[in-house]
Amino acid sequence: MIGSLSRNTPVIVQGITGRMGRTHAALMRAYGTNIVGGTSTRADAKEAAGVPVFSNCRDAVLATGAVASVAMAPPLETLAAVEEALAAGIRIIVTVAEGIPLHDAIRIGRAVRRAGATWIGGSTPGMAIPGEIKLGFIPDVCLRPGPFAIMSKSGTLSYECGYRLAQAGLGHSIWVGVGGDQVKGVRFVDLLPVFFGDPRTHAIILVGEIGGSEEEECADALIRLGLCKPLYALIAGREAKEGVSMGHAGALVLGEAGTLASKTQRLTKAGARVFGSIEAIIDACVQNHLSLRA
């Protein structure tokens, strides 16, 4: 689903009359995303950001044929927003809220899995296929079509990497912010087959951080699937404090679980190149893929 998104994919924005919803619907449209409508609980709202507003997802999907949704809902209301979208037949949903309760996220994950849909988030700036579509709010200044697929737990750290690649004349094929939460939708491991099968993608950048086991999971899958395309990894949090979440709920080290050492070792063993600084990973990407500069 992710790899086939394009400028033609019809998208709705849930919560489009809110401050964030209105702003980002307009910015996504300006980027070229086919925003076809939005939903709002405000009874008087008929139009926002230049698209029609509906009172619920079902009406919006029936009227517009939308298959994707960006849910601009507060964290405690995200579960209900996703359930509404799935019931309306939405196939891919991006939830941007930071701080979705963990047990709500389990319910979201189960509902999405049951529906056979795709969930990106929470706590993510979203995803983009530069030149085609942007779901969420990855800054335009970072986006440039090119050969690198990016998957990242952190928004800002991926902006930094994407921006420097773009400055160096390289760009991105598919960019997915998997988000910094512990329980989430698409994980690193789910994206490997997407990136391996995508003809635009020549190499992969993984921006990880301490906590959880996604990087280790991804390393195991790399061994299983084979390193079909080069993978460069940047892992943040070497100096993090144990026992407390470093901003992202999922960035929590307890004992030996979730440490930088464990992630670095497993990814390296699987054939990935792991870096501890932004400059080092970008230099390696640029040096090794000079011929792809456009």
Added chain:
Amino acid sequence: MLLIEADGKALLAEHGVAVPEGVMATDASIGDLPGEGPWMVKAQVPVGGRGKAGGVARCQSPQDVAAAVQRMLGGRLKGYQVDTCLIEQAVAGEERYLAIMVDAAGYGLRVIYSAQGGVDIERSGSAQGRLCPPHAGAVAEALAELIASEPEAWRRHVAAAGHGLADLLIERELALAEINPLFVSPDGCIAGDAKLVVDLGAIERQPRVAALIEARPQIYADANRKLIEGFDYVEIDPDGEIGLVTTGAGLSMMLIDELAARGMKPLNFCDIRTGQMRGSPARVMRVLEWITARQSLRAVLVSVFAGITDLAEFAHLLATGIEQSPRLRVPMVARLVGRGAAEARRILAERQPAVFVTEDLEEALRRIQAVCR
């Protein structure tokens, strides 16, 4: 966020899991000890691996207890100041391991049980786990399978402890509830330790958990700050030299790593969330207040990658924040890139010319290194 053992045990007891009788000590006058000896003295810091780090002592006499408390209090354990010890009657029995946790990849709960409890459980690989849907009945079924080969005399006690633990995890929306060791005998089960990880995302609807955190402003300083201020600030090193005013969790973590790799000592982690500042310099002032409270501060690094935020507006808030922070007397380097960067540079040049402004992160890091030298 990890709760200290004493708070974890309070929640366990509320959900029907037996815990040893204990008292808290915050100074050398230990008062009446619970029951007969021997006793366990345990430093109350929210980290794992306390035993190996010297934060747990088994004591035969009240004199030993007093000595252990005195030794631990005021010291540091894995980065945390020890200001409270838990003193308990030592428990006898066979040691087991029991845990229930949120399984992120499986969208369910994982129940883990091992016939070998103890400090090396993570390494021993003897723990068996079962993934199940997130409700108490499913946990009970999973646990029943895991303990099937245990002696019948106390199997029902373990099942009851598991029931209480599942109830606690689900009702209080925890990420992890672990008992290691769980002392078992035909008379019942007692939790020797409690490792509970709470979800701050659910705190608005978990008043009991919120009350535990609010009751300990020292031990849970970082969490209390987050709940009160609405953004993330974690003190990494009270003797740190570089204060961070940054937005974005991942980039802030990375900057800490980058500074440390260059031989500098970062003071704090910070995700100030410029998007939520809504025209108020309050957050900038709060962070400047906290970092300038440390005598060791030598420089401040501001870093904002503005996708949505207007840097011109941020520059005004930063300038106002600096004006309102008379304690700030060290150099500041501001790395501002993205929307409105040129205007931000002009504003700061006019209002706070001493601030070094750049769009280039590597240059900002070099500059910080230079002013610290």
